[in-house]
Amino acid sequence: MTDGPCGSYSLFEIATRFGGEISGDASTPVSRMAPLNSAQSGDITFVTNARYQKDLERTCASAVIVGRDLATATDIPRIVCDNPYAYYARVCALLNPRSDYLTGVHEQASVAETACLAENVSIGPGAVIDDGADIGAGVRIGAGSYVGRQARIGAGTLIHANVTIYDKCCIGERGIVHSGAVVGADGFGMAMDEGRWLKIPQIGRVVIGADVEIGANTTIDRGALEDTVIEDDVKMDNQIQIGHNCHIGAHTAIAGCVGVAGSARIGRYCRIGGGAMIHGHIEIVDNVEVSAGTLVPKSIHKAGKYTGIFPMIEHQEWSRNASLIRHLKDLRDRIRTLENESKGRRKK
Amino acid sequence: MTDGPCGSYSLFEIATRFGGEISGDASTPVSRMAPLNSAQSGDITFVTNARYQKDLERTCASAVIVGRDLATATDIPRIVCDNPYAYYARVCALLNPRSDYLTGVHEQASVAETACLAENVSIGPGAVIDDGADIGAGVRIGAGSYVGRQARIGAGTLIHANVTIYDKCCIGERGIVHSGAVVGADGFGMAMDEGRWLKIPQIGRVVIGADVEIGANTTIDRGALEDTVIEDDVKMDNQIQIGHNCHIGAHTAIAGCVGVAGSARIGRYCRIGGGAMIHGHIEIVDNVEVSAGTLVPKSIHKAGKYTGIFPMIEHQEWSRNASLIRHLKDLRDRIRTLENESKGRRKK
């Protein structure tokens, strides 16, 4: 599956870098990260939850990353730490360094004379950097990507192949933008005028903070008059649509296929489940979790988890129940009638 | 946010172009369009609804566009008109003219010898115009876009970067196609044959009228045997999917993330809310509004607004109510039993 060992590290070397306490042989070498169930000798694995204890007992891994609750649940050489999931992320990155890329501008790229490239950039074949664009140090622009006029890409950002960044949009430092993403297309604004639509110019930008990841084929529209803003450390999955003039607070994570209509304001540390649809011109406070598939029609003023999905059932059962949904008011009225009768009897 | 003044116009110059009546100093110069709340001196703003009257009183704009209902609601120099939103669109376009683009074919574009380019076209770097394609006057094709064999792009249309137009598809005049849009991919047609899928050739085209805007990453499939048709002045947001052989009537507006299954027929002047899903082989008449997130399982024969979404509530409350959805029939039956008992008592 992977290339195999990119290098081998002892638990001692790992704990020296990332902390945690070693139990067992600190010289145990590991060269590959693998899941609990398929790990083999030479691999390191991780457990994030006590419910996987049975799998932990059976694993063939040479070492394991565990939380304090599982510190003594195995005899395998292990690193005990506070946050085994984050620890796993760090070790996995150590064992799987990003591939090297040649720096420089590929001869089949097209870079405008007025564009400004900092040191150590890598511009792939077919990539286009338009007039006045500003590409920060160490930025990598994948094959076929387009960076528009006066757009700005912060240092260390990775733009994969076939991405489109429209004119004047800004992406912060250390970001990742996956293929097919489109940043800065026109917002959906038009006025009905004598039976025809009149386009409203979309002259705001998209301004994206640092450490933001944007999934494949996600689209973020530019603002109508003011900017669309994505704060630092926002994480967006694939196929997301962010309308014009939205504001997404720092550290918020948005799962795939979510739609956020124009001028919605989502707070910090929110989690929006896959396929959720957020209405425009509403506000969601910090620390709100929206369940997958939920439509959010109005502002959410209190942190918490919100849901609105029709429960899935076998189709025939659904047919029977769904038709009754349309008659809930009738059911309610019939209950009222019975209650009134009952009350009448009691009065007698 | 914007480049700042692209030119300055007096209210008199504006009203001369676009009509309306001036109240206050007609020589007031404005150079930028800005929202009511953030407008500053030198800016023109607009109000479309009396509920923003408080904001109107506080605005720092030098001039404002208002409807007749608000003609006397401010002392600021103003243009009074019938449709302030459309008026805003026009003034905003005047103050923010589209950037100039060089005409001609970029040396890193690829144009087939048999393609036909009218005057004043602009073909960006990496764009590909395939055999027999026909590109109308003043068309702009962005970097990395592909126009297939014998496809036709009408005069004045703007194709942004990284768009794909498949063979033989037609786009009308004055259209706008945003990045990542795909026009004319194969419809989803296959026949089950002895346990395997057999592809059904998709030999129809996509035929798109004039003044159509297609959002980023929207996909419109070609027809199976006959064409998929999008009539004039249809406006489509991002991430929309239009299945094969759909027919979308003129002036209909479709918000982001909508899916329209094959052979659906949507009328004129409809408005489809974000994330709505329209079944295939159904018909929706003119002037229908479908709420965001609504699934449309059958034809709609009467103009009006239609909705079908599970109301969002706090998750715990949802859990309690959702489980009862599966038992609506039981509840109905229990009500019936009570009613029968009650009837029985009355008969006694």
Place this chain on the structure above:
Amino acid sequence: MTDGPCGSYSLFEIATRFGGEISGDASTPVSRMAPLNSAQSGDITFVTNARYQKDLERTCASAVIVGRDLATATDIPRIVCDNPYAYYARVCALLNPRSDYLTGVHEQASVAETACLAENVSIGPGAVIDDGADIGAGVRIGAGSYVGRQARIGAGTLIHANVTIYDKCCIGERGIVHSGAVVGADGFGMAMDEGRWLKIPQIGRVVIGADVEIGANTTIDRGALEDTVIEDDVKMDNQIQIGHNCHIGAHTAIAGCVGVAGSARIGRYCRIGGGAMIHGHIEIVDNVEVSAGTLVPKSIHKAGKYTGIFPMIEHQEWSRNASLIRHLKDLRDRIRTLENESKGRRKK
């Protein structure tokens, strides 16, 4: 609509290739496939369902493909077969052969020296084949597409324009990948660590079987540690999102706009309706049908059809009923109260 006749075949020639029995004049020539209602002289059409018998009676086609149930329903020369829909697919492909493409590498393509191209490949202008990629015999890579390092494309596969295949991903034989599709972007994995997100490296691949079709702008994420797997003959429509480590069984068909969250496992011969959302880490057995717009929150252990959608109604009626959804528990409690009263009365 189509180019018109690409060649003419008699019913005899057709039945010799594809089987079935001819009724009527076997020498009848046909050159175009057309729908029942718009077919003209020289066209062949098809009927798949007895409910179209009226249309069959009125058709102007020169010949028709029918099932055994309709063998005598018309006098038109016809081919009678077991599966007229599959037969139609075959005849349609015969009458509409794929356009020829020049083989070879376009001078504006970019092919790494370490890439391996088999015979008869066609690499379009602006396409990029990166280091160590392996392109099978007869593969066609459209304009502007990117094939990443060490990616592998099986023989006979057609990659349309502007597709992105990330490093190390594998696509099987005879596949079709439509424009804007992205195969192998990073899965959505991150760990919260002291108030910030930490990226989890996504080092698995996407491994796609033979005869798979991937729709326009569909995205399939690479696995976190192990691979995301799409088995043979899976058919995916446009705008689909498949999360990391999903496993989709052979012959399953997924309609447009579906989202499948990470580590979901979908069986063989399933049919997932448009816009359905499948939760992560669940399992769906073989032969399950999920209705369009349904959210699947948990595993499905039994074949069958499953649905969970709020029925669409006129907005005003919806408002009245939707508010009652939030009070289902109250309604249930009121019914209980009435039942208890009734029971009390009966005991007296």
